[in-house]
Amino acid sequence: MTKQPNIPTTAALRLTGTKSEIELVLAVLRGKDFFWKTNGKFYPQRGDSNQYAYYLNDLQLPQLGVAAPPTPTPGEPQPRPWDAVLGGQGE
Known part of the structure; x- marks a missing residue:
């Protein structure tokens, strides 16, 4: 992977585990x-x-800050903070 401009180097990292465990961690890091x-x-x-x-x-x-969250559409019900925990149950 290539170095991105204006982004400081933060660390060097040693991953240990089975090959499949390491590949899973690499996939997660790539996804992020x-x-x-x-x-x-x-x-x-x-x-x-x-x-x-x-x-x-x-x-x-x-x-x-590269991707902005979607803007809510006026008139549509908005998720409440507790919906993620309660699974969107109504009141």
Whole structure:
């Protein structure tokens, strides 16, 4: 992935786990618009043949404020803060 302009590098990160666990974390980070550099190698860990390390360098946070939330349509019922917890149950 390429470095985005005007976004500071925030960290380097070492992920450990099985290959599928690491790939799941990478998919989540990609879905959240994180950027990083990597050589793409899974490094086997001592003591457990199923455990690996994966390194992310120059990890960058996603840009904030890029997407605005949808504007509410006048006259339509708006979700209430407790709807997410109660599942949208009526009063």
